[in-house]
Amino acid sequence: MADGGRYDIVVLGGGSGGYACALRAAELGKRVALIEKDKVGGTCLHRGCIPTKALLHAAEIADQSRESEKFGIRTSFEGIDMPGVLAYQGSVVDRLWKGLQSTIASRKIDTVSGDGRLVSPTQVQAGDAVYEGDHIVLATGSVPRSLPGLDIDGTRVITSDDVLKLDRVPSSAIILGGGVIGVEFASVWRSFGADVTIVEMMPQLLPLEDEDSAKALQRAFRRRGIRFELSSRFESVKESEAGVTVTLTGGKTLDAEVLLVAVGRGPVSAGLGYEENGVAVDRGFVTVDPLCRTNVPTISAVGDLIPTPQLAHVGFAEGILVAERVSGLDVKPVDYDGVPRITYSDPEVASVGLTSAQVAERELNVTELTYPLGANGRSVILQTQGSAKVIAEQGPNGPGRVLGIHLVGSRVGELIAEGQLIFNWDAEPSDVAQLIHPHPTQSEIIGEAHLALAGKPLHFHA
Ligand SMILES: Cc1cc2nc3c(=O)[nH]c(=O)nc-3n(C[C@H](O)[C@H](O)[C@H](O)COP(=O)(O)OP(=O)(O)OC[C@H]3O[C@@H](n4cnc5c(N)ncnc54)[C@H](O)[C@@H]3O)c2cc1C
Numbered sequence: 001m002a003d004g005g006r007y008d009i010v011v012l013g014g015g016s017g018g019y020a021c022a023l024r025a026a027e028l029g030k031r032v033a034l035i036e037k038d039k040v041g042g043t044c045l046h047r048g049c050i051p052t053k054a055l056l057h058a059a060e061i062a063d064q065s066r067e068s069e070k071f072g073i074r075t076s077f078e079g080i081d082m083p084g085v086l087a088y089q090g091s092v093v094d095r096l097w098k099g100l101q102s103t104i105a106s107r108k109i110d111t112v113s114g115d116g117r118l119v120s121p122t123q124v125q126a127g128d129a130v131y132e133g134d135h136i137v138l139a140t141g142s143v144p145r146s147l148p149g150l151d152i153d154g155t156r157v158i159t160s161d162d163v164l165k166l167d168r169v170p171s172s173a174i175i176l177g178g179g180v181i182g183v184e185f186a187s188v189w190r191s192f193g194a195d196v197t198i199v200e201m202m203p204q205l206l207p208l209e210d211e212d213s214a215k216a217l218q219r220a221f222r223r224r225g226i227r228f229e230l231s232s233r234f235e236s237v238k239e240s241e242a243g244v245t246v247t248l249t250g251g252k253t254l255d256a257e258v259l260l261v262a263v264g265r266g267p268v269s270a271g272l273g274y275e276e277n278g279v280a281v282d283r284g285f286v287t288v289d290p291l292c293r294t295n296v297p298t299i300s301a302v303g304d305l306i307p308t309p310q311l312a313h314v315g316f317a318e319g320i321l322v323a324e325r326v327s328g329l330d331v332k333p334v335d336y337d338g339v340p341r342i343t344y345s346d347p348e349v350a351s352v353g354l355t356s357a358q359v360a361e362r363e364l365n366v367t368e369l370t371y372p373l374g375a376n377g378r379s380v381i382l383q384t385q386g387s388a389k390v391i392a393e394q395g396p397n398g399p400g401r402v403l404g405i406h407l408v409g410s411r412v413g414e415l416i417a418e419g420q421l422i423f424n425w426d427a428e429p430s431d432v433a434q435l436i437h438p439h440p441t442q443s444e445i446i447g448e449a450h451l452a453l454a455g456k457p458l459h460f461h462a
Helices: 014-026 042-047 049-070 082-107 180-191 211-222 312-325 355-361 377-382 413-423 429-435 443-452
Strands: 003-011 033-038 110-113 117-120 123-126 129-140 142-144 174-177 195-199 228-229 236-241 243-248 253-256 257-260 266-268 297-299 341-343 346-351 366-372 386-397 398-409
Touching: 003 014, 003 110, 003 123, 003 312, 014 033, 014 042, 014 082, 014 297, 014 413, 042 049, 042 082, 042 297, 049 082, 117 129, 123 253, 129 312, 174 253, 180 195, 180 211, 180 312, 180 341, 195 253, 211 346, 211 355, 211 386, 211 443, 243 257, 257 413, 297 312, 312 346, 341 413, 346 413, 355 398, 366 443, 377 443, 386 443, 398 429, 398 443, 413 443, 429 443
Parallel strands: 003 033, 003 129, 033 110, 129 297, 174 195, 174 257, 195 228
Antiparallel strands: 117 123, 123 129, 142 266, 236 243, 243 253, 341 346, 346 398, 366 386, 386 398
């Protein structure tokens, strides 16, 4: 076995969590090896956040060209050139991938191309070399999951990985799972002209989002002709030349050209030497404490591999936390309630903090205000519907700390960056009401919702 070298930190997996850790550790003067079997950037850059958002942008352009007459502009929509869309998507990914590789190289990180395996609490083997680290960071991420008895064949029964390579728009699709990934692909395919039905076992789309946001999304999807079967369980699928027939519990059947399985993602941990080397694993997820430490003192784990929200920015935050902790800096646990969440469909759904159901569960005394996008100039210009709901603690002298912000509408994803500042800085409506929002922007819905909560509404009446 060859000696791969000795490092302060060896990171296994070059996705969002792993590369963020490597970049921050190198910045802090650590000698770092980053072992990646495919491409640095991982799921987010190559099979997740970036390619899907490129598809959603192309979908928005398709809708705008179809609907341009509404704005007095005559265009003719001639169809979707899927190879052209894929070329655009690929150019975005390539450009970011090149940038990332050059950033990694500029920090003098040794990128090792190979399938790595933990062989001791301080060693990772890749190919025929062993890389020794004072500290090891596991960041092997996740892959699409299926259900028992549901075989993915990559043609008729597919995952998000397959959709991103599909060079045609299916005439019809059933999407199993109404979470973020299922909802985003439903939105893209509908804009591209497909007939779409989502099957979700919970009583609402986006089960983790506030019920009011889910209802608003469901109304908008109904208007767009996207069908959904809620509180419905998948029972079986039959494939034929023409497509798939899906049977739901209770006997209802649905036919379509393809079935997209979007029932969640499972951690990549099997066969990688984790358990053999004493790392505690629960249902495939590596178990960690709030500072991302495993039970083995020399090993940390970050990203989709641990049971925290499966989001790229969570992976970034955990990777940075580990790099700083191992480098001896004082670090704080990630506050997962304060992580902003966005579903980039049309309309977008964005949130931070607690939902109404969660405040009820925690028996908190709150006040809630829902501000309609119809009262916001920029939203009316964009012709988008939706709302901003703010949940604040109810104190003895009126609303206290903001506990949750929930937005629905076109482009509202960009606004949740301000929402997360409000939540994470423990702001109260009266603090935010002092801040001036530029007119006419959609950001005013945040300002005006807080003005109203602070008892001085401007363009709003209940
Ligand atoms: C369709 C889709 C859309 C998404 N959209 C968003 C979004 O809009 N916003 C958002 O925040 N998140 C989004 N996500 C989630 C986001 O992509 C993940 O949370 C993020 O990529 C997790 O980062 P990670 O580093 O933990 O894992 P990954 O990105 O999965 O990276 C793990 C890396 O480890 C490598 N690896 C695995 N095993 C080995 C091994 N044995 N040896 C060497 N290398 C190995 C893999 O090749 C991979 O590159 C989306 C995901 C999907 C699937």
